Amino acid sequence: MTERAPECCLDLRGTPCPLNWVKTKLRLEEMEPGRRIEVIVDQGNPERNVPRSAKMEGHRIVHAISQNGAVRICIERAEESAP
Amino acid sequence: MSDFSEGQIERYSRHIILREVGGKGQSKLLESRVLIVGAGGLGSPVGLYLAAAGVGTIGLVDSDAVDLSNLQRQILHTTADLGRPKCLSARETMEGINPDVCVVPHQCRLDSANVLNVVADYDVVVDGADNFPTRYLVNDACVMQGKPLSHAGILRFEGHVTTIVPGRGPCYRCLYPEPPPPGLVPSCQEAGILGAVAGIVGSIQAAEVLKLILGIGDPLIGRLLVFDGLEMSFRSVEIPRDPGCPVCGDRPTITAPIDYEEFCRLRGGIESNPEVQS
Numbered sequence: 001m002t003e004r005a006p007e008c009c010l011d012l013r014g015t016p017c018p019l020n021w022v023k024t025k026l027r028l029e030e031m032e033p034g035r036r037i038e039v040i041v042d043q044g045n046p047e048r049n050v051p052r053s054a055k056m057e058g059h060r061i062v063h064a065i066s067q068n069g070a071v072r073i074c075i076e077r078a079e080e081s082a083p
Numbered sequence: 084m085s086d087f088s089e090g091q092i093e094r095y096s097r098h099i100i101l102r103e104v105g106g107k108g109q110s111k112l113l114e115s116r117v118l119i120v121g122a123g124g125l126g127s128p129v130g131l132y133l134a135a136a137g138v139g140t141i142g143l144v145d146s147d148a149v150d151l152s153n154l155q156r157q158i159l160h161t162t163a164d165l166g167r168p169k170c171l172s173a174r175e176t177m178e179g180i181n182p183d184v185c186v187v188p189h190q191c192r193l194d195s196a197n198v199l200n201v202v203a204d205y206d207v208v209v210d211g212a213d214n215f216p217t218r219y220l221v222n223d224a225c226v227m228q229g230k231p232l233s234h235a236g237i238l239r240f241e242g243h244v245t246t247i248v249p250g251r252g253p254c255y256r257c258l259y260p261e262p263p264p265p266g267l268v269p270s271c272q273e274a275g276i277l278g279a280v281a282g283i284v285g286s287i288q289a290a291e292v293l294k295l296i297l298g299i300g301d302p303l304i305g306r307l308l309v310f311d312g313l314e315m316s317f318r319s320v321e322i323p324r325d326p327g328c329p330v331c332g333d334r335p336t337i338t339a340p341i342d343y344e345e346f347c348r349l350r351g352g353i354e355s356n357p358e359v360q361s
């Protein structure tokens with residue numbers, strides 16, 4: 001499968017946990033299943049917490065790339081975001 | 084959801100994080116309309132939690148003024164509110180917690196003439212009434228209009244709570260077809276009530292209302308949850324729908340709201356109007 005470009009990008013540098021995840025989740029809710037979003041978060045807690053929360057809701061982490069003190073995380077929206 | 088303000092995203096973040104709520108659920112809460120009958124012991128925790136949760140429109144029915152003896156449990160009101168209408172004092176508290184919420188005061192006593200009009204404006208109703216006439220009136224009106232109703236009662240260290248969804252389970256009259264004779268069931272005024280018990284039972288009502296709006300979990304339909312605060316225990320009693328119920332049964336005999344006095348006269352002339360279970 002070829003890498004699809006993320007639909008949108010959210011720059012969440014400077015946004016603390018858990019608000020960075022809350023904003024990511026709100027965006028994911030509006031997307032079609034299978035679509036991707038790229039979020040940029042700070043290193044440290046955000047780079048651990050945001051992917052963990054996304055996975056807990058069934059979304060897939062496509063990749064996470066460290067870059068200039070921040071982390072670009074590509075998330076693919078799950079089929080069902082709510083039970 | 085992009086139509087949340089930054090402040091709303093932060094305010095409701097702990098809701099939005101919940102898998103069962105999310106932005107869509109929070110939007111449902113903001114668009115919902117809940118009526119609370121009674122701004123007293125039960126109505127206080129219900130009002131506080133629903134306002135904090137961002138239930139967009141909250142109607143409050145209460146005709147009383149704040150009395151010093153209320154403040155031991157009616158946590159919507161403060162000492163500075165003594166003598167003020169409870170509706171207004173409650174509105175100030177609730178809107179102070181959350182400016183997203185619009186509180187609609189109904190400073191009146193519900194009766195057979197106004198109950199259908201008042202209830203019609205809301206999606207869910209909470210019974211926190213302190214008297215039997217209102218309790219039966221609200222139950223009947225909710226059944227007639229198909230409105231979900233959270234019912235509860237408290238006395239001393241005990242409480243009970245159930246959720247009535249017309250068509251999906253029993254109503255209050257299935258459980259108690261008629262009001263008890265005046266004087267049989269003591270009131271909080273006579274028997275007392277531990278303030279925190281009102282908080283526990285009212286908080287359960289608030290959680291039930293939020294679940295109903297969100298469409299999640301299992302509401303207390305067909306179940307009476309009985310709380311004993313001395314033992315600190317809960318038990319759940321199954322309650323069946325009565326096919327012969329006068330209001331929600333297969334052949335209802337009560338098809339319009341009736342006042343308690345009339346109801347009692349029909350059943351043999353009980354005159355007084357007891358204030359029960361505040």
Ligand SMILES: [Zn+2]
Binds near residue numbers: 325329
């Ligand atoms: Zn019934």
